[in-house]
Amino acid sequence: LDTYSCIIMDEAHERSLNTDVLFGLLRDVVTRRRDLKLIVTSATMDAEKFCHFFGNVPNYTIPGRTFAVDILFSKNVVEDYVEAAVKQALQIHVQGRKESLWFAGDILCFMPGQEDIEVTCDTLTEHTYLIYKFQAFASIRQFVNTVSYAIKCRKISYSMTSHDYSASRSWKMLLPLAVLPIYSQLPSDLQAKIFQKAPDGIRKCVVATNIAETSLTVDGIAFVIDPGFCKLKVFNSRIGMDSLSVFPVSQANANQRSGRAGRTESGVAYRLYTLNQYKHEMLLASVPEIQRTNLANVVLLLKSLGVQDLLKFHFMDPPPQDNILNSMYQLWILGALDNTGALTSCGRSMVEFPLDPPLSKMMIVAAEMGCSAEILIIVSMLSVPAIFYRPTGREEESDTKREKFSVPESDHMTLLNVYQQWKTNGYSATWCNDHFIHAKAMRKVREVRSQLKEIADQQKMKIVSAGNEWDVIRKCICAAYFHHAARLKGIGEYVNVRTGMPCHLHPTSSLFGMGFT
Known part of the structure; x- marks a missing residue:
C-alpha cells in the first residue's frame, strides 16, 4: 500500500x-x-x-436524506410468518394507506429463503384472484360474505371483514397486484422484472431474501413487511460442513430493512414481531461471519502474510479457538502446513488459487497426475451455485432432462459432462434453457475457468487432458476430499470415516436411487 x-x-x-x-x-x-x-x-x-x-x-x-418511516409492531406473537405476511400484504393493497394515495407505493416483503418465497407468492396470487373474482358484487356486505364463504370452502386461513374494505370508498376500482419473487436461483431475466415499472395503477409486491436489505434498491417501495427471519451460513466443526439455517434477524438488520420504505417517499414498515421480542430476543448486531464459518482459507492467507501466531492476531471479534484449530488440522492433513504449523511448498502453491483449500489441492494433484484440463472444469463448476433449476409446474420434465447428463459413477463427472456438452453446443444460452440449466451460472463457470487457467499458467502447471481415463480424475478428487470419506452402512446410508457421522445420498445426486452400490 x-x-x-x-x-x-x-x-x-x-x-x-x-x-x-x-x-x-x-x-x-x-x-x-x-x-x-x-x-x-x-x-x-x-x-x-x-x-x-x-x-x-x-x-x-x-x-x-431518507424520508420518515412509521414502524408498526405486531400486537401478538406471530405463529406462521408466511401467513401473517400474506395477510398484511393483502391488507395494505386493499385498504390503501390514505384515500388520496390509493395506489401509491409498492410493497417489499422479506422472506428467509426460496421455499418461503415461492409459498408466499403462490398464496398471495391465489388470494388476490379470489378478491377479483368476487369484486363484481354490488354490496360490500354481500361481497365480504361471499369471499368469507369461498375461503372457508377452500380452507384458506385469511379472514376478511367489511372493515377491511370500508377504508376504501372505491373498492371496485381495485387493480391487480403484481407478485414478483427474487432469490439467487431465479433465472436472471425473471430477477430483472422487479426493477421494471409496473403499469399505471398496478401495485408491485416484491418478495425477496435479505439481498434486498443492502445489495439492491428497488424504486417506489413505500411499504416493508419484515417477518424478522433470515438464513445464515453456519459452520459446524463436528461435521466439518457449512449449513444454511433460519435465524432471527438482529436489531441492526431490522432497522436496515425498515429504512427501505423511506428511500423515495415516506413509508410504513410492518414488523411481524412484538416490540418486546425486538428489544429482548434480538441481538444488537448479527454474529460476524468470521465466528460462524470455516477458517481454513483465512488461516492459509494469514500464514502466507507472515502471521505466525494466529491466536495473537487482532480480530475485532475473535473466532472460536476450536474453529481455528480445526482449520489448522484440515490444512495439516492436506499437506499445506508442516508439523510446526509453518507453510509448506504445497501450501504456498495453494495460496495462489482463490479457492477452498481442498479445491486448490485438487488442482495441484491434477497437474501431477495429468488430468488438469478436466479438474479445471470440475473446480470451476463447484465454484458457482447450483447450475440446474426446477421451475414450478415443470419439475418432472426438468428431472428427466437432468438424468440425461448423469454419470453413474460420480456427481463431479456429471458436472464435467454438462460443461463438455455445453462446449460442444457452442456455449449456447438456448441450449441451456432447453435443458433447464442456468445460462448465467454457466457463463460464470467459463469466466472462473479462464481465471484459474491464468493462475495455473503463472504457476507453470501444464494443462493436459486425461482423455477417457476417468478413474484418474476420481483419484484426484479423492486426494483432495479424503477427509470427507464415508463408509457404506446400508442401502444409500453411510457413516463418515473420521467422525462417525451418519450421511445420506442427496436426492439430486447421480448415485441416488441407482439400485446398486
Missing part, C-alpha cells in the same frame, strides 16, 4: 469474512504509517466498537 495515502472501507456493518481480516491487517499498517488515512463508513453500525478497535479514533455522524 506504499503508493496509497487514503483507504475507504464501505459497508463495514456487513462484517464479512474478508473485511474482518482486512480490519486486523489495516490496524497493523495504520500503527506503522502516520501518513495513511483510513476511513470506515457504514449505514448502520456500532461506531463505538470500531473507534475503540482502531485506538479511540474520532467518529462523525452524517445525517441521511
